[in-house]
Amino acid sequence: MSVLRTIVHSSRALVTTAKDAARFREIAQVFMTHGFGWVVAQLRLRRELQVEHEGEDLGRAAMTSPDTGKRLVKALTTLGPTWVKFGQILSTRPDVLPAAIIAELQTLQDDVEPVLFEDIDGQLQRHLGKDWRTKFESFSEAPLASASIGQVHEATLNDGTRVVLKIQRPDIRSKIESDVNILHTTAGYLEEAFEEAHIMDLRGMVRDFAKSLSQELDYRVEANNMERFRRNFADSEDVRVPEIYRELSTDSVLTMEFIEGKKFDVVIAEGEAPDELARRYFNVAYKMLFIDGFFHGDLHPGNVLLMDDGRLGLLDCGMVGRLAPSRKDKVVDIIHAVINEDLEQLTRTFYQLGIPTVPVDYAAFENDCVAIAEQYLIGVPLSQIEIGELFQRLVEGASRHSLRMPTDFTMMFKAIITTEGLAKAIAPDVDPIELARPFITQMVTERYSPERLKAQAIRDLVAFSGMARSIPNTVPMLFDDLQGGKLAFGVNDKTLELQHKAADFRVGRAIRAALSISLLVCGTVVIGVETLPIAFSGIPWLSVVFWSLALLFNATLVRHKGLLPRD
Numbered sequence: 001m002s003v004l005r006t007i008v009h010s011s012r013a014l015v016t017t018a019k020d021a022a023r024f025r026e027i028a029q030v031f032m033t034h035g036f037g038w039v040v041a042q043l044r045l046r047r048e049l050q051v052e053h054e055g056e057d058l059g060r061a062a063m064t065s066p067d068t069g070k071r072l073v074k075a076l077t078t079l080g081p082t083w084v085k086f087g088q089i090l091s092t093r094p095d096v097l098p099a100a101i102i103a104e105l106q107t108l109q110d111d112v113e114p115v116l117f118e119d120i121d122g123q124l125q126r127h128l129g130k131d132w133r134t135k136f137e138s139f140s141e142a143p144l145a146s147a148s149i150g151q152v153h154e155a156t157l158n159d160g161t162r163v164v165l166k167i168q169r170p171d172i173r174s175k176i177e178s179d180v181n182i183l184h185t186t187a188g189y190l191e192e193a194f195e196e197a198h199i200m201d202l203r204g205m206v207r208d209f210a211k212s213l214s215q216e217l218d219y220r221v222e223a224n225n226m227e228r229f230r231r232n233f234a235d236s237e238d239v240r241v242p243e244i245y246r247e248l249s250t251d252s253v254l255t256m257e258f259i260e261g262k263k264f265d266v267v268i269a270e271g272e273a274p275d276e277l278a279r280r281y282f283n284v285a286y287k288m289l290f291i292d293g294f295f296h297g298d299l300h301p302g303n304v305l306l307m308d309d310g311r312l313g314l315l316d317c318g319m320v321g322r323l324a325p326s327r328k329d330k331v332v333d334i335i336h337a338v339i340n341e342d343l344e345q346l347t348r349t350f351y352q353l354g355i356p357t358v359p360v361d362y363a364a365f366e367n368d369c370v371a372i373a374e375q376y377l378i379g380v381p382l383s384q385i386e387i388g389e390l391f392q393r394l395v396e397g398a399s400r401h402s403l404r405m406p407t408d409f410t411m412m413f414k415a416i417i418t419t420e421g422l423a424k425a426i427a428p429d430v431d432p433i434e435l436a437r438p439f440i441t442q443m444v445t446e447r448y449s450p451e452r453l454k455a456q457a458i459r460d461l462v463a464f465s466g467m468a469r470s471i472p473n474t475v476p477m478l479f480d481d482l483q484g485g486k487l488a489f490g491v492n493d494k495t496l497e498l499q500h501k502a503a504d505f506r507v508g509r510a511i512r513a514a515l516s517i518s519l520l521v522c523g524t525v526v527i528g529v530e531t532l533p534i535a536f537s538g539i540p541w542l543s544v545v546f547w548s549l550a551l552l553f554n555a556t557l558v559r560h561k562g563l564l565p566r567d
């Protein structure tokens with residue numbers, strides 16, 4: 001099993017191998033040289049790795065300065081593709097790093113040497129066969145582009161079709177695996193040394209990162225993504241996704257249709273774009289996000305081409321995001337709340353989406369989020385609402401209350417920020433919310449469509465009947481546990497503490513629900529008894545007592561402010 005996959009499936013830091021040790025030392029040295037000696041010192045690794053302290057040390061206090069961000073960018077660029085990509089992922093996490101550093105990380109670019117053609121030739125022989133040249137009428141040995149994982153070459157098939165081949169650098173897989181291994185080990189050390197790293201589940205972040213890199217390293221995944229985009233946009237006149245030539249593609253070589261066009265960053269720099277282009281771009285991005293729930297994870301201007309016929313050519317589909325239907329419902333709630341300036345609903349939905357790392361004080365969280373949302377929404381015309389920035393600030397706000405956003409949502413927010421930024425750069429007057437309206441309407445219609453409601457009702461019924469069947473067994477067990485004192489928890493770990501509190505809360509709720517139902521039933525039976533000839537004048541009062549007790553138990557169910565019931 002590859003190291004990347006091991007990391008994806010393992011929750012413990014791996015002990016680095018002897019081969020990794022030299023690289024580990026090199027990485028620590030690079031960070032020290034760029035002013036991060038204090039981190040290495042805090043991890044108590046200086047002596048172990050035998051690294052020397054060179055130059056100025058920025059110290060922890062400088063964490064919010066742009067200079068720290070610039071130095072971090074230099075260190076990551078020096079360390080190569082894995083670290084550049086991880087930096088790019090961190091740049092989408094305002095809940096993890098201060099805004100000044102995020103702004104610098106957003107400038108991270110690959111800075112790589114092209115691969116020699118003899119190495120490319122070796123890769124093509126290994127993957128397409130020794131006679132690979134016979135499969136092409138012509139093949140351009142000068143690269144069209146050289147990126148961190150692969151190099152792109154132009155070619156012509158024997159039937160005259162223009163194609164490009166994305167060919168992986170020969171040694172990239174093992175280099176990335178070794179670096180991710182080190183990154184994972186370092187994340188474990190950082191979690192032990194810094195509480196923030198622990199709260200943010202840095203190892204979990206590295207695991208997600210390893211998963212997405214292992215997908216980027218397998219070009220068959222990119223081919224699948226492209227084919228899915230092609231299906232989703234089969235009827236669209238707005239977009240063109242390159243066709244894949246499967247017989248000339250493997251996990252390390254991707255052969256696809258050549259898309260002739262001008263990159264969006266050039267279009268923007270030339271300043272010649274009509275509003276219609278921004279509209280097209282929004283239509284494509286909104287359909288991916290809101291209708292398909294399957295979206296391009298990196299729709300920056302370098303990955304979009306403007307074709308001669310006005311269509312948009314989509315490139316680099318290795319990283320994609322997904323939103324399940326239930327998540328899309330939350331997006332509807334958020335946008336609905338934004339349009340209606342309903343700050344309470346906006347806050348509540350963010351809370352429901354977040355993953356708490358410690359028990360959350362909901363009232364304080366709500367105060368903070370409402371204050372943030374007010375700045376962006378109240379009195380601001382719809383066309384001028386900066387929705388991406390609002391989400392970013394809300395994610396930051398949530399993190400101050402130890403609420404982490406799930407990865408699919410941070411990816412979605414990043415996609416919205418990129419879309420908004422790009423479309424505004426093309427046409428500053430375009431109104432993103434107005435353009436989103438038809439998509440939101442369609443999402444709402446789908447959400448309440450008879451088919452969806454019927455499917456949901458069936459799912460609820462199945463879940464409810466399962467629960468009803470288990471009540472006769474679980475309620476007596478819960479009473480036994482309660483009497484035996486097994487429901488008392490004594491946990492120090494903050495994350496576990498929360499989970500246990502939530503479990504405790506659910507168990508308590510189940511018991512109170514069972515008791516109140518029993519009391520209601522008792523009250524009703526007693527009323528029934530009262531109607532018998534041997535009526536006893538105290539019985540109606542007995543019923544009132546039972547019902548009042550039932551009410552009292554239920555009232556306690558809704559008093560848990562800090563742990564609002566989640567869905």
Ligand SMILES: Nc1ncnc2c1ncn2[C@@H]1O[C@H](COP(=O)(O)OP(=O)(O)OP(=O)(O)O)[C@@H](O)[C@H]1O
Nearest residue numbers: 145147148149150152164242256257258259315316
């Ligand atoms: N189908 C295509 N048609 C025309 N040009 C293409 C096509 N695919 C890629 N290119 C060119 O190659 C460049 C790099 O391709 P791509 O963005 O897919 O690589 P990358 O994913 O950035 O590489 P890496 O994953 O190694 O960072 C593009 O910016 C574009 O100029």
